[in-house]
Amino acid sequence: MTRGFSGDVAGYYAKYRRGYPPEAIDALQTAFGLHADDVVLDLGCGTGQLALPLARRVRAVIGMDPEPDMLRLAGEAAARQGIGNAMWVLGADSDVPAVKALLGQRSLAMTVIGNALHWMQHDELFRVLVPMFRSGGGIAVVANGTPLWLQESTWSRALRACLERHFGTNLEASCGTRPQDRDRYGQALGAAGFERVQDIVIEYGDELSFDQLMGGIYSAIPAGKLPGPRDRPAFAEYVRRSLPVGQSSFAELVKVSVVMGRAG
Ligand SMILES: C[S@@+](CC[C@H](N)C(=O)[O-])C[C@H]1O[C@@H](n2cnc3c(N)ncnc32)[C@H](O)[C@@H]1O
Numbered sequence: 001m002t003r004g005f006s007g008d009v010a011g012y013y014a015k016y017r018r019g020y021p022p023e024a025i026d027a028l029q030t031a032f033g034l035h036a037d038d039v040v041l042d043l044g045c046g047t048g049q050l051a052l053p054l055a056r057r058v059r060a061v062i063g064m065d066p067e068p069d070m071l072r073l074a075g076e077a078a079a080r081q082g083i084g085n086a087m088w089v090l091g092a093d094s095d096v097p098a099v100k101a102l103l104g105q106r107s108l109a110m111t112v113i114g115n116a117l118h119w120m121q122h123d124e125l126f127r128v129l130v131p132m133f134r135s136g137g138g139i140a141v142v143a144n145g146t147p148l149w150l151q152e153s154t155w156s157r158a159l160r161a162c163l164e165r166h167f168g169t170n171l172e173a174s175c176g177t178r179p180q181d182r183d184r185y186g187q188a189l190g191a192a193g194f195e196r197v198q199d200i201v202i203e204y205g206d207e208l209s210f211d212q213l214m215g216g217i218y219s220a221i222p223a224g225k226l227p228g229p230r231d232r233p234a235f236a237e238y239v240r241r242s243l244p245v246g247q248s249s250f251a252e253l254v255k256v257s258v259v260m261g262r263a264g
Contacts, residue, residue: 003067004222005046008229010069014047014077016215020114020144023202024256025053028112031260033136034058038109043093043125044116048074048086050142055086058109062099066092093120096128107134114142117185118176126192133263138194141185143177145254148216150174155243155250162242163217166235167225177257185259194261202256207249210240 005013028034038058042051045063047070055061055078063086065071071088078086091098111129113120129139149160149171164171174181186197208216214236218226227235243250 003224005067006069006223007226009219009221009223009226010047010067010073012215012219013070014073016212016219017047017049018144018206018254019049020053020142020256021202021204022053024142024258025050025057027200027202027258028054028110028140028260029057031140031258032110032138032262034109038134039103039106041096041099041108041111043096043111043113044119045074045088046070046114046116048077049144050112050114051086052078052081052083054112055083059085061086062089063087064089064091064095064099066090093122093125096125096132100128100132103132107137108132109134109137110140111138112140112142115144115175115177117141118173118181122185122188123192126188126194130193130263135264136262138260138262139189141176141182141189141259143175143182143255143257145252145256146177147171147175147220148213148252150177151252153251155247158243159213159217159239162239166238177255182257182259186261189259189261192261193263195264197259197261199257199259202258204254206252206254208252210248210250213250214239 034057039060040054040058041062043064045051045065048063051061051063063074068090075088149156149163160171182199186199189197
């Protein structure tokens, strides 16, 4: 079980990670013909960024994640939004065979994996999932933009340098968001037997305040490395001083990529 997203990190994730634009949810609905009697699995559902908007469009969503704190916050968000058809299941990619057993004769319309496939054994997962879909159903591997410190902007480069200095590590991991990652996932879907594999990209501009930037950073630091609550003001000040002087809003071009494959 991963504890990287536990405790305060989960809280920052729920509060500061952006959700997905409606165009992305529309694209999923169109690609797999999602309808009111469908069941969807959101694997690595986190605090429900995909599961919650999808739940409004189908009969039920199974949100599955190995991190109890993320699931608890997903459940709280569902309750706040009056969503009663999403269930929150503690489990990882290796537990998908148990979902298959639970469903019996029933098929999934879609499995969606948002910003999480890089934690999973994707070849094995795709192989297990192939027979679990209804006709026209399949998998969507979604990436919600480039990590804050890997973007093509002056502030992002300064952020990367200051985080690398602070943590004493190279921050190269793209968490499955680079075009090469997307190609690799598409090829793996094809190799597992998925058809009509395609990658669609939705782009939009956004701007973060300094607090949103810090919240996004805290949501991405493994729980064991997150500065303690008393150290956070000094850490935030260190980040602020490392960014371009006087900059108080941080522009992003957000690229949402959806790699999809149909089961037949
Ligand atoms: C970056 S968050 C993504 C959350 C959400 N899907 C989104 O799109 O914002 C990654 C999630 O993957 C979960 N995770 C980590 N390892 C996993 C695994 N082996 N199987 C399933 N989920 C996993 C983490 O607990 C975390 O909630």
